[in-house]
Amino acid sequence: MNPNNPLKQYFRQPAIYIKLPSQGNNYPAGSLTMPPTGELPVYAMTAIDEITYRTPDALYNGQATVNVIQSCIPDIKDGWGIPSADIDTLLVAIRIASYGHDMDFNSQCPACNHESERTLDLRTVLDSIKAPDYTKNLAWGDMEIYFKPLSYKNLNDNNQMQFENQKLLQILPDSAVPDSEKMTALSAALRKITDITVSSLAQSIAAVKTPQALVSEAGFIDEFLKNCDRELFNQIRDRIIELKVQSEMQPLKLACTECNHEYEQSITLDMASFFESAS
């Protein structure tokens, strides 16, 4: 931005200020400039940001999300480094800054199929998002295991690889490939999915402390997960799932206006559906 531009006063101004659930912890060095107040200014999307979303390729590889977050929340210098627990907060804040805090959505009662239009106040969503407690370690014999959140880069890479392998598993049975080759390809895809799962668990481990060493190298941790006791593996996996659930948005509790049936509906913030409905 050119500080001498006489039109500067007409540029967009911060619409809201937000606190990060992570409080800025677990950001790689240089990826976040935390203001002294601890509150980050959030700007509305520009026309260019809106166009960025409508590029399906950019959405799929996560680049659109990164670009728009960096544009609307300039204190975030590298969107790929954002810890996963902060992503929802940032997206909700950008939506509030751009389109206001009310979000309309349709809901269908699972009991009587009655459809109704609802409005969600996104400020209550912001207030309800909590950061998981990563300070609690897992003790196992003489070993201690420390956890950390996935970065947006980890999250996006894993989702993309899972998606590609699952697509392969779906199309392969009907393809013209000879059966013997199908089996090889299927088992390769299944093995790949297992590998991705293990490596995303490894990426969630900050360090393993033994009486002899403090290990934080991703490669060593990955190998350890592939070779450790099944019971220990399951405990690590369950703890990581528990941490993930803590940061997820709670489903909305709704009551049908027609038959009073009470039910829950989850809201998703994936870029395509979350922002498309606003325009």
Ligand SMILES: [Zn+2]
């Ligand atoms: Zn109903």
